[in-house]
Amino acid sequence: MGARRDRFIAQRASAGFTQESLAVAMGVDRTTVGRWERGSALPRPWQMAKLARLMGVSTSELAALLAPLEQDVLAANTASVLGASLPSGAVQRVTMPEWKTPGRDGHTAGAAVGAASMALMDGGARVGCRTADGRIIFVAIPRRALLRGATGAAGVTALSGLAAPGVQATPSVLSPDIHPVENMRSLRRSLVECDNVLGPRDVVATAQEQVRLIQHLRREASGRDRHDLLQVQAEYAEFCSWLYQDSGDHLAAQYWADRAVDWASASDDQDLSAYIMARKSQLAGDMQDSIEAIDLGASAQRMAGAGSRLSAMGAVYTAHGHALLGDERTAQHAFDQALALLAKPPEAPFGRGRWLNEAYVEAQRARSLSLLGRHREATSGFEKAIRALPATYQRDRGVYLARSAIAQFHADGPEHAATTAYSALSIATTTGSARILTELARLDALLQRCDRVPEVTQFRQALDSVLLHEV
Numbered sequence: 001m002g003a004r005r006d007r008f009i010a011q012r013a014s015a016g017f018t019q020e021s022l023a024v025a026m027g028v029d030r031t032t033v034g035r036w037e038r039g040s041a042l043p044r045p046w047q048m049a050k051l052a053r054l055m056g057v058s059t060s061e062l063a064a065l066l067a068p069l070e071q072d073v074l075a076a077n078t079a080s081v082l083g084a085s086l087p088s089g090a091v092q093r094v095t096m097p098e099w100k101t102p103g104r105d106g107h108t109a110g111a112a113v114g115a116a117s118m119a120l121m122d123g124g125a126r127v128g129c130r131t132a133d134g135r136i137i138f139v140a141i142p143r144r145a146l147l148r149g150a151t152g153a154a155g156v157t158a159l160s161g162l163a164a165p166g167v168q169a170t171p172s173v174l175s176p177d178i179h180p181v182e183n184m185r186s187l188r189r190s191l192v193e194c195d196n197v198l199g200p201r202d203v204v205a206t207a208q209e210q211v212r213l214i215q216h217l218r219r220e221a222s223g224r225d226r227h228d229l230l231q232v233q234a235e236y237a238e239f240c241s242w243l244y245q246d247s248g249d250h251l252a253a254q255y256w257a258d259r260a261v262d263w264a265s266a267s268d269d270q271d272l273s274a275y276i277m278a279r280k281s282q283l284a285g286d287m288q289d290s291i292e293a294i295d296l297g298a299s300a301q302r303m304a305g306a307g308s309r310l311s312a313m314g315a316v317y318t319a320h321g322h323a324l325l326g327d328e329r330t331a332q333h334a335f336d337q338a339l340a341l342l343a344k345p346p347e348a349p350f351g352r353g354r355w356l357n358e359a360y361v362e363a364q365r366a367r368s369l370s371l372l373g374r375h376r377e378a379t380s381g382f383e384k385a386i387r388a389l390p391a392t393y394q395r396d397r398g399v400y401l402a403r404s405a406i407a408q409f410h411a412d413g414p415e416h417a418a419t420t421a422y423s424a425l426s427i428a429t430t431t432g433s434a435r436i437l438t439e440l441a442r443l444d445a446l447l448q449r450c451d452r453v454p455e456v457t458q459f460r461q462a463l464d465s466v467l468l469h470e471v
Helices: 002-014 019-026 030-037 046-055 059-066 071-078 143-148 153-160 180-198 204-222 223-247 250-266 271-286 290-304 309-324 328-342 359-372 373-386 394-412 414-431 432-452 456-467
Strands: 117-118 125-130 135-140 468-470
Touching: 002 030, 002 059, 019 030, 019 046, 030 135, 046 059, 125 432, 135 432, 180 204, 180 223, 204 223, 204 468, 223 250, 223 271, 223 432, 250 271, 250 359, 271 309, 290 309, 309 328, 309 359, 328 359, 359 373, 359 394, 373 394, 394 414, 394 432, 414 432, 414 456, 432 456
Parallel strands: 125 468
Antiparallel strands: 117 125, 125 135
8 A cells, every 4th residue: 555655645645634634624533544555444425525635636536546556456345244344354365357258258347347246335236246265245346446447348338327426317207387396305205216127226316416416505595595405405315315225335335324314314304314313223223233233223222203104114224233143032922913903994095114014023023033033924924925926026035035035945955045046146146235235145154054956056157156255
């Protein structure tokens, strides 16, 4: 990282800043600036414009100053194995040319990103990779590397939804004859439908651009218009959080969820605040943080009020938190509580969380039952939930299939599990859903000792075809 350190320090000094004075100007600790200079951390995307202005460079020039050296790109960004942190030194330093796409000799990770890729907050991609010892890990590839190798790389076309910074999308759904708030809400509904089919990869850039547009509109609005724009801004921020959660970028998901809570609270929308709090509980569950899932879910229930649909939503995610702790009795009680609330007539036909139904609760119960070792019951629960899904809910179908495959492995054996997983994989490659691919990676680890089973061989070969490989 020496060259990078020297370039950044020289520009900082040229702009007249010490580490301490730059930290004060940026509103961060001095050690944060030190980490930027060492290359052990990067400024957040929302800090880049201010930092570039202070240092007297353009944002693209700043990105070049911050860019890690080629040989450090993957090693510095290697994420987790199956969602768990790797111990220090567990992954050998890997240079870009040592990752290859199967069947494409000479195409490196920078030149061909397979379909198993998910959007990251900095515009790069989180990519599934097979290591030399057979494990599947997830590696963050910076946008710079993607752009450098985009020419002639079929895999990169899957990332076309990642808009370049500063490029504003102009969705055709917007109409000059409709109030901006209604325009924004109409577009968000369209994006939600796209997400159900396409997954987050091709939606997230547009969603973030709308947040920036709403912020601009709020500066020129007043009174009720500004209040309503703040409310819809919170709705978009929650949607961004969801998109990053499904992409596997949990830190970005937390950032957007926190912003959503702030904006919903400022707009005095109690139901939206409760909804976002329940979603934060769900995110904590995906991050395996049981206590956070329980406490945030309980907070959502209190905010929503007894007997409401949003209270049922909070109960569902609280239940999974208890399952993570191994407390089956409390988890089952919370799921039953959610079902009892859903049996009542809804408070409003178009309220928040109207997608929450009995099938969804049973799918979440099945996930928790599998975690608790009740695999036969989990398999049955997933089968019922999949049958009840609307045809347009492709990504959710993939998640349920992948989770069901793990339960089937324990309940019925590898043949059935591999067949189900094969179906889930086709959805994962279409949508770029990290939640699907992470579950399939867990199953892959279980199937390694079953390589003589034809169904297993077929699934693992198909999985390998969408992963990068260490060579």
